[in-house]
Amino acid sequence: MQLTSALFASPIRFAMTMAYGFISITIGSVGAAQDLHPYRTPSSIALATSLQRPIPPSADQQPVLEWIAQCKAAFSVPVVLDRRLPSDRVIAISDKVRTLDEAIQEIAIQMHAEVAVLEGTIVIVPTGYAARLESTYWSLASSDIPPKWLRQEKVVIAWEEGAHSRDVLQQFLVRYPIRGLQIENIEHDVWGAASWEQTTPLVVAITLLSSFDLRPVPAESDVAVSPIDLNALPEVFVWEYGDEITRLGKERWLAWRSRWSDVELKRSERNGKTFWAIRAPATAHRELVQPLAPPPKITAPSDRSTSRFTGRFRGELQVILTNLAKQRQLELELPDLPSKTLRKEMDVAFEQATFEELLNQIGAESGLTIRLEGKRLKVTVP
Numbered sequence: 001m002q003l004t005s006a007l008f009a010s011p012i013r014f015a016m017t018m019a020y021g022f023i024s025i026t027i028g029s030v031g032a033a034q035d036l037h038p039y040r041t042p043s044s045i046a047l048a049t050s051l052q053r054p055i056p057p058s059a060d061q062q063p064v065l066e067w068i069a070q071c072k073a074a075f076s077v078p079v080v081l082d083r084r085l086p087s088d089r090v091i092a093i094s095d096k097v098r099t100l101d102e103a104i105q106e107i108a109i110q111m112h113a114e115v116a117v118l119e120g121t122i123v124i125v126p127t128g129y130a131a132r133l134e135s136t137y138w139s140l141a142s143s144d145i146p147p148k149w150l151r152q153e154k155v156v157i158a159w160e161e162g163a164h165s166r167d168v169l170q171q172f173l174v175r176y177p178i179r180g181l182q183i184e185n186i187e188h189d190v191w192g193a194a195s196w197e198q199t200t201p202l203v204v205a206i207t208l209l210s211s212f213d214l215r216p217v218p219a220e221s222d223v224a225v226s227p228i229d230l231n232a233l234p235e236v237f238v239w240e241y242g243d244e245i246t247r248l249g250k251e252r253w254l255a256w257r258s259r260w261s262d263v264e265l266k267r268s269e270r271n272g273k274t275f276w277a278i279r280a281p282a283t284a285h286r287e288l289v290q291p292l293a294p295p296p297k298i299t300a301p302s303d304r305s306t307s308r309f310t311g312r313f314r315g316e317l318q319v320i321l322t323n324l325a326k327q328r329q330l331e332l333e334l335p336d337l338p339s340k341t342l343r344k345e346m347d348v349a350f351e352q353a354t355f356e357e358l359l360n361q362i363g364a365e366s367g368l369t370i371r372l373e374g375k376r377l378k379v380t381v382p
Contacts, residue, residue: 035142037239037285038119038137038138038141038142038282038285039117039119039286039290040289040292041120043119043120043198043199044119044120045293045294046120046293047117047119047120047121048292048293049295050076050100050296051077051101051104052100052101052293052295052296054098054100055093055097055098055099055100056326061092062090063087063090063091064081064088064090064107064111065081065087067091067093067107068081069315069316070315070322071100071104072314072319073315073319073320073323074313074323074327075100076314077122078120078121078197078198078199079104079122079123079124080121080124081124082113082123082125082207082210082211083165083189083191083211084211085111085113085124085125085126086111087192089110089111091110092110093106093107104122104124107124108124112127113125113126113127114126114127114128114129114130116129116130116131116133116134117134118133118134118137118203118206119137119141119199119200120198120199120203121199121203123207123210128230130283131234131283132215132228132230133206133207133210133215134281134282134283135234135282136206136210136215136216136217137202137203137206138235138237138282139217139218139235139237140202140206140216140217140218140223141202142237143218144218144221145202145218145222145223146221146222146223148176148201149176149200149201149202149205149223150200151200151201152198152200153199153200153201154198155195155196155197156172156196156197156204157171157172157195157196157204158194158195158196158197159193161192162190162191162192163190163191163193164188164189164190164191165186165187165188165190166183166186166188168191168208169186169208172201172204172205172208175201176201176205176223177223178205178224178225179222179223179225180224180225180226181214181225187212197314205223209225210228213227213228213230214228215227234281234282234283235281235282236263237279237280237281237285238277239277239285240275240276240277240278241275241278241288242273242274242275242276244288244289244292245276247292248288248291248292252291256287256288260280260287263279263280264278264279264280265277265278265279309352309353309354309355309358312347312348312350313346313347313348313362314345314346314347315346316342316343316345316346317341317343317344317345317346318334318343320348321362321379324362324377325377328355328377329375330372330375330376330377331375331376331377332376332377333376333377333378333379334379335379337381341366341367346362346366348361348362355372356372359371359377367382368380368381368382369381
């Protein structure tokens with residue numbers, strides 16, 4: 001539950017985009033133009049920290065959408081399920097899983113899918129799409145698209161249960177035009193309620209379009225649309241690293257090189273410092289820097305009366321209460337409340353709060369009384 005993450009500024013580097021299949025070239029020195037590593041943004045670092053969080057073992061089976069909602073409420077980690085994957089699939093986390101990252105990977109395997117990381121968002125997509133989504137994100141994040149596409153917003157877009165796909169995309173295009181995207185050619189289907197919060201329009205565009213085999217692409221300081229070519233090899237990108245390699249440590253550096261043995265490396269020395277120009281897919285660059293994220297700050301005193309918690313709960317009230325009771329091994333007593341109350345969206349931030357203070361805060365913002373009675377978490381209407 002303790003969700004405080006240390007965010008820090010990232011080293012700035014220059015990226016050059018290339019593609020497999022081009023004539024082999026020698027990696028030259030990096031130019032003077034500078035840009036931010038797409039996977040060293042504050043939200044990317046915060047996500048990498050959250051993925052290290054331990055989770056309690058549980059063999060309970062539950063619908064995948066329920067688990068995703070709990071993940072958002074307990075860890076403030078947005079997990080998105082591609083519309084082509086079955087949303088009614090029942091999943092279970094094995095007792096071998098220790099971290100949130102491992103849990104998400106296991107869920108993807110059970111869904112016969114894979115995981116794409118787009119800045120601070122996890123997207124579970126059909127097999128064969130993850131690397132392409134991450135390449136699309138890198139290409140656009142390091143291009144000269146308008147800054148509004150990269151600016152994190154509290155709410156980018158939201159829609160109610162039963163919304164039509166074309167209406168959702170049209171709503172998005174009003175604020176963020178994409179050249180060449182013809183709504184009438186989009187498959188017309190019905191979506192469940194959703195809200196894209198604390199993310200960038202770029203991440204939303206990539207995720208929404210990919211489910212229709214489309215992707216946004218840079219186009220003369222703007223954004224256009226292009227089909228996803230599943231037969232093309234993933235793009236590769238050149239990035240120069242300095243002290244990041246030293247901070248990784250020999251063991252993690254060698255493990256990464258073993259996993260990505262086909263990437264191109266060029267070592268150079270300047271002013272007594274070592275630099276590595278690495279030509280690799282976006283996924284390889286992400287995996288290289290992910291261990292640089294600080295570990296999560298976890299406080300878990302054994303005495304509940306003195307435990308203090310820092311973090312944030314976001315999601316539906318019922319999901320937050322269910323997850324809170326489960327984490328504390330309590331029996332939840334929930335009255336027969338209207339669906340509107342149970343599904344109320346909550347955003348509760350707390351810092352150094354006792355468990356009682358946390359319950360009072362959730363109660364005050366939900367209009368309910370929540371109290372701990374022995375091993376029971378009792379919810380009543382005032």
